[in-house]
Amino acid sequence: xxxxxLEYPDPRLREVAEPVATVTPEIQTLVDDMAETMYAxxxxxxxxxxxxxxxxxxVVDCAEEDEPSDLRVFINPEILEKDGQVVWNExxxxxxGVREEIKRAERVKVRALDRSGKEFLLEAxxxxxxxxxxxxxxxxxxxxxxxxxxxxxxxxxxxLAQARKNPEGDSPAE
Numbered sequence: 477x478x479x480x481x482l483e484y485p486d487p488r489l490r491e492v493a494e495p496v497a498t499v500t501p502e503i504q505t506l507v508d509d510m511a512e513t514m515y516a517x518x519x520x521x522x523x524x525x526x527x528x529x530x531x532x533x534x535v536v537d538c539a540e541e542d543e544p545s546d547l548r549v550f551i552n553p554e555i556l557e558k559d560g561q562v563v564w565n566e567x568x569x570x571x572x573g574v575r576e577e578i579k580r581a582e583r584v585k586v587r588a589l590d591r592s593g594k595e596f597l598l599e600a601x602x603x604x605x606x607x608x609x610x611x612x613x614x615x616x617x618x619x620x621x622x623x624x625x626x627x628x629x630x631x632x633x634x635x636l637a638q639a640r641k642n643p644e645g646d647s648p649a650e
Contacts, residue, residue: 499593573639
């Protein structure tokens with residue numbers, strides 16, 4: 477089921493998500509809804525908090541358009557290591573039509589549970605590493621606007637208002 481994506485400045489986006497105690501059929505249905513919502517948006521990542529569900533869950537799919545789907549589910553993710561630095565032109569489904577240059581770690585190592593509740597470790601770089609950091613931020617109530625200086629925040633606010641007036645210019649976001 478496609479869910480409504482919360483848009484900035486909805487205060488629920490600032491809430492910190494709670495850990496998932498047990499991966500139940502209800503949690504798996506939520507994961508399925510999140511994936512369907514992300515693909516419909518379209519985006520390459522979506523945190524549960526972006527649809528008003530305060531669970532530590534996010535989904536990402538960083539496959540290129542000409543590649544098969546690579547859906548990854550992260551339940552109770554924990555970034556264990558960060559290395560390097562990269563500046564990435566990020567978008568966000570909660571900031572439709574807006575992109576911004578954000579500094580992130582170039583590589584990350586993350587531990588999480590998959591859709592069935594099995595623990596895994598993953599080392600990632602490139603877009604996947606950026607998406608993992610972006611979505612983990614969402615679970616902690618941190619938004620991409622928080623990564624900007626005051627001038628860029630004001631400019632982003634103006635671009636967001638303009639994008640809401642003209643949604644045709646949307647591009648895929650994280």
